[in-house]
Amino acid sequence: MNKRPLMVALSLPVWLAGCAVQAPPASVGATIPSQWQASMPADLGTSILPHGGRPTALLQWWQERGDPLLVQLIDAAQAVSPTIATARSRIEQARALRVSSSAALLPTLDGSLNASRSNAQIGVPLGTAVTAGAQAAWEIDLFGANRSNRDAAQARLDASQAGWHDARVAVAVEVANRYYSLRSCEKLLDVTHFDATSRAETARLADLSANAGFQAPATAALARASAAEGNARATQQRASCDLDIKALVALTGLEEPALRQQIAAARGELPQDATLGIAMLPAATLAQRPDVFGAEREVAAASADVGSTQAQRYPRLSLSGNIG
Numbered sequence: 001m002n003k004r005p006l007m008v009a010l011s012l013p014v015w016l017a018g019c020a021v022q023a024p025p026a027s028v029g030a031t032i033p034s035q036w037q038a039s040m041p042a043d044l045g046t047s048i049l050p051h052g053g054r055p056t057a058l059l060q061w062w063q064e065r066g067d068p069l070l071v072q073l074i075d076a077a078q079a080v081s082p083t084i085a086t087a088r089s090r091i092e093q094a095r096a097l098r099v100s101s102s103a104a105l106l107p108t109l110d111g112s113l114n115a116s117r118s119n120a121q122i123g124v125p126l127g128t129a130v131t132a133g134a135q136a137a138w139e140i141d142l143f144g145a146n147r148s149n150r151d152a153a154q155a156r157l158d159a160s161q162a163g164w165h166d167a168r169v170a171v172a173v174e175v176a177n178r179y180y181s182l183r184s185c186e187k188l189l190d191v192t193h194f195d196a197t198s199r200a201e202t203a204r205l206a207d208l209s210a211n212a213g214f215q216a217p218a219t220a221a222l223a224r225a226s227a228a229e230g231n232a233r234a235t236q237q238r239a240s241c242d243l244d245i246k247a248l249v250a251l252t253g254l255e256e257p258a259l260r261q262q263i264a265a266a267r268g269e270l271p272q273d274a275t276l277g278i279a280m281l282p283a284a285t286l287a288q289r290p291d292v293f294g295a296e297r298e299v300a301a302a303s304a305d306v307g308s309t310q311a312q313r314y315p316r317l318s319l320s321g322n323i324g
Contacts, residue, residue: 058168062176069266070179076252077175078168087164094160098153104146107138137320145311152304159297166290175251182244185237186267192237196230203227 062071078084115130141147206223209215249256286292
């Protein structure tokens with residue numbers, strides 16, 4: 001009995017396993033320092049979406065500052081931001097690509113139906129001929145090319161979701177910066193207004209003193225010049241505040257009169273410092289940044305692309321059949 005064909009058949013799975021490409025790592029683990037003393041979370045090293053993947057989590061963090069107007073402005077800006085809309089469309093595109101890549105692992109079934117009417121002789125009634133057929137095909141993913149494509153599509157979907165979170169964070173930060181700049185500008189405007197009022201009063205008293213002969217006219221002229229400078233500084237500071245309001249209008253899409261009323265109603269209320277707690281390693285906390293998370297998923301997608309390209313060097317095995 002010739003045992004060589006049997007040995008070849010038994011060794012074929014081992015040979016195929018050796019040719020299969022290695023799957024890319026799901027995530028990049030953080031290096032644990034030897035002197036870390038805090039308790040370690042169970043999921044350290046597992047990449048998660050920033051803010052838990054929930055749109056409301058980012059607003060909840062800003063709510064801790066105790067300024068409802070700031071949260072309202074951030075929510076309005078995120079609703080009209082073209083950057084966030086573009087990031088959302090990229091998610092839909094990546095999701096469609098993931099579905100298409102997953103479908104490549106499944107069998108395909110095509111059907112056809114044809115009907116015709118004809119006659120072969122004159123005077124003979126028309127005859128109807130109907131034909132139906134079905135074709136089935138399935139490419140067996142021996143070397144993991146299709147699986148690598150699916151993994152790459154999933155990684156890019158994760159990266160696009162992280163890009164959406166990154167856009168949301170960027171919009172929130174821009175609104176917060178403008179809002180805090182406006183609040184700071186308002187405080188400086190109060191100072192410059194008080195300074196201008198004080199200089200104007202000094203100029204008035206200097207004029208009275210000069211008219212009474214107690215001071216030289218030059219001294220009164222200097223006081224009037226100082227009052228004019230104070231008014232100019234107040235005007236310049238007011239213009240700077242107007243620029244911040246204009247920027248908030250552009251970011252949020254709100255009507256300027258309504259926004260000015262809301263800002264005036266909340267004037268004088270300074271936001272509180274939000275609590276910040278770190279319950280994990282700094283490296284793991286950094287990995288939750290949307291840009292860092294997205295870059296990690298892009299690396300995983302590139303690794304899967306390499307695996308798919310390597311698998312293209314090997315033969316393909318497809319099963320097909322026709323009925324009809």
